[in-house]
Amino acid sequence: MAAKTGTMTSPGGRNVxxxxxxxxxxxxxxxxxxxxxxxAERARSEGWTHEEFLAACxxxxxxxxxxxxGEGRIWAARFPARK
Incomplete structure (x- = not known):
């Protein structure tokens, strides 16, 4: 994951x-x-609500x-070759 260590750690020390x-x-x-x-950074800087952050996610x-x-459906169809 692209999260930086420390930026997403809760005050209680939980590694979010x-x-x-x-x-x-x-x-x-x-x-x-x-x-x-x-x-998360954007939500903090723009003051999003929890609901707005969840919706964006x-x-x-x-x-x-x-x-x-579409790629998954093509693969699942097991076509012999992709044209």
Whole structure:
């Protein structure tokens, strides 16, 4: 994950970056895992609500899945060669 060590550590010492890395892998959401640090920085600087941050995260993952969805369907169809 692209998170910098220390930037996503809670005041209680919990390593949030590691948790997010694990959770995005478990959810099979690599695009979100790669973008969450940038989205978090933007959310902090622009004063987003929790709901706005969540919506931005979900939008990022949906967009990535839509962009790569065709490739997955082509692979799943097991066509002999791509033209």
């Amino acid at each position: 970056a590691s948790e997010i890395a694990f959770l995005t892998r478990a959810l099979k959401a690599p695009s979100l895992g790669a973008a969450v640090e940038r989205l 979900l939008q990022r993952e949906v967009a990535a899945r839509e962009a790569h969805g």
